[in-house]
Amino acid sequence: MKRSARWKTGAVATMLGCCVLATCACTAVRPDDLPSVRGGVGASHxxxxQFASTMNLPTGADVMMDGLRVGEVESLSVAGKFVDVTVGVKDGTKIPADVHAVIRQNTLLGDTYIALDHGTVVHGPYLPPGGTVTVDHTSSPPQLEDTMAVLAYFVNGGSIQKIEDSMTGINAVMPKPRDVQRLATVVAGDMRDLAGDTNEIDRMLNGFFATGAAIDAKGQTLATLFSQPTVHYWRRTAVNIVSYISQILPSVGSVYEGGLWMVPMLNSLAATGAVGRGIWDDAPADTAALSDFLRTTVLPFAQNPSVDIRSINTAEGDEIVGDVENLMRMLGAVK
Structure with a gap:
């Protein structure tokens, strides 16, 4: 029993000692002291x-250029207002002298690395071993708090709702799916017909080619037809023909030589035509009025000529129609 108790006591003491040693070891080891899984870059310079701020850039971070790992961060030190970062670059790597160094992260919580950006065409000069990229050619990463603030503003500032509203508006103006399907069907049919008639297209293109070849073969003849002497010849021919016609027909000749005297006459004819056009336009209405007058007034009077006297007044306004009726009856004019 005593031996078993001693063994248990020794085991507990050993475990406590291991825990203390492990704790001491953990407090003595820093992240920078851990070996890099990359294993360096080999022979390097x-x-x-120089950066205004490096945030959480660790030693051993990658140095990337053109999508390739060309080096790693060896050390960081504060020098006044800037941070000097010493990197080891693989020998044989040509870095342009106007390169721009940027500290980046692939994701919000991803590993930090240095990216070397340059133009599309590089013909030198290049940075020599031991060279320095000054702070005016570097860009520091944004503060994490600023990034989170921008993200929070994007989420809470209504940007997502605006995007949703925009998508809703786009969906509202876009045609209905069945219309798009019908349009796609028609386009597919047209493309199918076009693909089936490639022989006709080839024949048309061959015709264009043959026409162009024929015109090119007759280029000298066409140049002769449209040359300056030929154009002058046809112009003189037209002038001579018109001159002969003007001499054969004196009236045409007089108009041809001095037709300005016809301008007043033509203006008068135009005015007369305008008046005649007005009469022609009003003729249907005037004809209808004349026909109505003949039908309702002239024809009834011709069939039964009579005068219906309803009232006769003197200059003073006295009604004398009765006296006139008696007088006419006495004369036998009325019954």
């Missing part, structure tokens, strides 16, 4: 980079 050093370059200096």
């Amino acid at each position: 050093q370059l200096g980079l």
Whole structure:
């Protein structure tokens, strides 16, 4: 029993000692002391980079250019207002002298690395070993708090709702799916017919080619037809023909030589035509009025000529129609 108790006591003491040693070891090891899984870049030379801020850039971080890992961060040190970053670059790597160094992260919580950006065409000069990229050619990463603030503003500032509203508006103006399907069906049929009639297209293109070849073969003849002497010949021919016709027909000749005297006459004819056009336009209405007058007034009077006297007044306004009726009856004019 005593031996078993001693063994248990020794085991507990050993475990406590291991825990203390492990704790001490953890407090003595820093993240920078851990070996890099990359295993370095092989033979390299050093370059200096100046940044206004490096945030959480660790030693051993990658140096990328054109999508390739060309080096790693070796050390960081504060020098006044800037941070000097020493990187090891693989030998044989040509870095343009006007390169721009940027500290980036692939994701919000991803690993930080240095990206070397340059133009599309590089013909030198290049940075020599031990060269330095000054702070005016570097860009520091944004503060994490600023990034989170921008993200929070994007989420809470209504941007997502605006995007949703925009998508709703786009969906409202876009045609209905069945219309798009019908349009796609028609287009597919047209393309199918076009693909089936490629022989006709080839024949048309061959015709264009043959026409162009024929015109090209007759280029000298066409140049002769449209040359300056030929154009002058046809112009003189037209002038001579018109001159002969003007001499044969004196009236045409007089108009041809001095037709300005016809301008007043033509203006008068135009005015007369305008008046005649007005009469022609009013003729249907006038004809209808004349026909109505003949039908309702002239014809009834011709069939039964009579005068219906309803009232006769003197200059003073006295009604004398009765006296006139008696007088006419006495004369036998009325019954």
